Amino acid sequence: MDPLTGTVVFSDVGGTLASVSVSAGGDRIERLAVYPDVPGILRGLQERGARLGVISDPGPLPAEEVDRALAEAGLRRFFEPDLVVYGRKDSPRLFERAAERAGAADRLLFVGEDADERAHALAAGMLVAPHPGLAEAVLDERAPVRYLRITVPASHAASQWRPALRDLPVLALHVAGPAGTTVYAVGTTSAAARLDDLGFRVDRLGAGDEPLTTTAYVLRDDRQTESGFLAPDGNSQGLFGTGAAAGRVLASTDDGLVVAVPAGESVETYHFDRTRHGHDLRLVPTVQALGRADEPPGTPAPEAGPATITPEERRVIEARTRPQDIRDHLARYTGAAPAGHGAGPIRSRHVQHPDNAAAIEALVGDLDRIGGGRFVIRRHCFPHEGRQLQNVEAELPGSGLDGVVLVTAHVDSTGALHPGYQPSLDPAPGADDDGSGVAGVLAAADALQALDAALGIPRRAVRFVLFNAEEHGLVGSLAYAGDQASLGDPVVAVFQMDMIGWDVLPERTFEVHAGVTGRPVAEERSLALARRIADLVPQISPELAAPQVYPRGGEPDPAEARSDHFSFQLHGHAACLVSEDLFAGPGSGAPPAEMNPHYHTPADASVNADYASGIVRAVTAAAWFTATR
Known part of the structure; x- marks a missing residue:
């Protein structure tokens, strides 16, 4: 291969070179975990004569904090100090400033995962690559x-x-x-x-x-x-x-x-x-995506056998997941009540609306209050459509058992089916989609920390995660799950709650989705979680009908790849989606679908809290059983 003398390669940091999570207060990088292939790629570029730099937006963080995190992660040594450029990447200006720093370079390349940022780099006269793995190919081949x-x-x-x-x-x-x-x-x-x-x-x-x-x-x-x-x-x-x-x-x-x-x-x-x-x-x-479909991840499969809970476990769960608890949590994220923590009402959680950031702040505050200092809270950062967005995670550290159990939902909302909807301005309360899931995760967090405090038995770590930008194609969970897989986090199970609040017909039906085509090991492990929920419904939520579990009898799962659980199934993990009755089936004798008529409109402003609390109790019990058995 020809030398790369005279070439300067700039890279973004978060999502390109490393996974980045910041503290609950947003003022410190808690974890900058380098992707496994990155050091070798950077070393190879250097050995061929390329000079390396960074173009990154640290947001409210000072440059010194990013430098510290890069140094501790072992990346800072690859980059020339004069070629590390921080600032907003919402125009070609920062890329032009980086080009000036590079001096009389023959070629400039920007490597970054966000298409908007790559377009600005191109406008500044740079070559671009969407991934570090393509950097050398773009430089060497000079072909489309x-x-x-x-x-x-x-x-x-x-x-x-x-x-x-x-x-x-x-x-x-x-x-x-x-x-x-x-x-x-x-x-x-x-x-x-x-x-x-x-x-x-x-x-x-x-x-x-x-x-x-x-x-x-x-x-x-x-x-x-x-x-x-x-x-x-x-x-x-x-x-x-x-x-x-x-x-x-x-x-x-x-x-x-x-x-x-x-x-x-x-x-x-x-x-x-x-x-x-x-x-x-x-x-x-x-x-x-190119792994063997029948190859299991390096985490244990959920245990077989019927799931049961004790009377004491049931008492604690019921006390923290009442219908009023769901209503109270929901009101703060749908504009029905102030968000708290000094903030006003949240009118929309759409990623383009300013209240999306307010919802993230409220979640951090609520999880800190619920955990009483016992949760480790982080903001997982990722780019999307030229914006820097955040997922929120709160972990109750493990005590004696290996692995991590996730209880999840998505925080963002949309009113896109309303004529003339303007995402950055208009309300999108998203009470059912997915304010109900957010309320469910907060109630589950309260119940699980109370169970741990009351019983003190050995258990796995439990992590409560609220994903952003789900409505734009599972963006936040894909970034999060990909990072966890790259870093080897031992995810044992994922319980996703998405739209659990709409029910008007007499029979309280709901669904659990576990299907993932072409990945039989992940599907069987996910079905084990679904069966676990089904086992626990009569014990903890007897007012609910038995869940409609997908797939069954050779029918495909109609919710496959349609919520954040799929992002984890892609990596072989056991993950299931719990929802209201979104689809007809499975089987010809199943009740019809009961789709929320206000889906993706500003009229999605309320839920059936009695119904939702029953689903939350079942999911909470399943998560606790998985964490402790």
């Missing part, structure tokens, strides 16, 4: 980067084909098909040609270099799916039939439309009409 659809011939589906992709400058984004042999990816044109020569079927999607300034999504057109084949009733013609948007669609698949959303636009622009819960999925690079 493409979206690729790579298909393994059916006759070779059982062969050892995955290492061939891992050995090339190819970033796997999404694996599709019943056998998991179709891979959507980003790669160089030379990598595509080498795959041709190896016998893969390779479709070049979109235009050359399109991945550099776009973000890929799967958009599910439930309206078209329900209307059926040859019935011209879908969303594509109206949104992508003419104008600039006509070039956004990369492919039409069984999963939905694969769409490249350009920098400066939001996926919110393409919110389909008559969509169901979990209608889009952001496609992000993940090593696990």
Whole structure:
């Protein structure tokens, strides 16, 4: 390979080189954990003569704090002091300032995971790469980067084909098909040609270099799916039939439309009409996409056998998960009451609305109050559409058993189905979606810390996590789960609550979703969690009907990849979604779906707290059982 003398490579930090979590107060980096492949990539660039720097937005953190964290993580030594540039990356200005610092360099490259930031770097005259793994390929090949659809011939589906992709400058984004042999990816044109020569079927999607300034999504057109084949009733013609948007669609698949959303636009622009819960999925690079589907993670499977709780455990759970507890928690996140901690009402939790940040602050305050100083609280940082967003995690440290049990929901909301909705201005209380889940996590946190204080028995760590940007395609949970997998966190189980508050028909039905196509080990482990909830419902929530557990009897799971549990299943973990009765089934004799008619509108302003509290009790009991048995 030719030397890279005269080349300067700048990288973003959070989400590109390392996972970053800051303190509850937001004033200190608590954890900057370097991704495993990053030191080798940086060392390789240096050995070839490239100079290395950083372009990063520390937000309210002082530059000295970022420098300290980089040094403690062993990264600061790679970067020349004059090439470390901090500031806002919302225009080309910071990139131009970095270029001035680089002096008379022949080539400048910016490596970053956010398409908006890459577009600003291009405008400043830099080359860009969407991932450190493509940095050398972009510099060496000087040829376009493409979206690729790579298909393994059916006759070779059982062969050892995955290492061939891992050995090339190819970033796997999404694996599709019943056998998991179709891979959507980003790669160089030379990598595509080498795959041709190896016998893969390779479709070049979109235009050359399109991945550099776009973000890929799967958009599910439930309206078209329900209307059926040859019935011209879908969303594509109206949104992508003419104008600039006509070039956004990369492919039409069984999963939905694969769409490249350009920098400066939001996926919110393409919110389909008559969509169901979990209608889009952001496609992000993940090593696990090319892992063996039957390979279990390095964490133990949930124990088999019926789940039971003691009368004392039931008493403590019931005392902390009452309907009034759900109402009180919910009111602070839907604008019905002040958020507390000195803040006013939260009118919307949409990622583009200023009250999203207020909701994050309120969650940190509520979890600190509930934990009474026993929770370790962090903000997990990630970029999205040119913004720096945060997930919130609060961990009750383990005491004698290995592994981590997660109880989760998503914090953001939207009113996108309301005509003329303006995300940055208009209310989106999102009481059911997913204020009900947020209230459920807070109540579960209160109950589980009380159980621990009262019983003091050995248990695994329990982590309460509220994900941001779920409505934009599971963005926050994909970032979080990917980071946990890269860092080897021993996730034993994930219980996701998403839309658990709508119930008007007499029978109190609800669903537990565990399906994940092409990953039989993860699915079986997830089903074990679903069965655990089913075991506990008669003991702790007898007013509820037995849960409708998916998948069953060969039917696909209609909620697969439609909520944050999927982000963990991608990495082989046991994870399930608990929801109200969103789908008809499973089986022909099951009750009909009971979809909230106010879904994704400002009218989603209330829930059935009696019903929601029953679901929360069952999930809390299942999480406690998993943590202690």
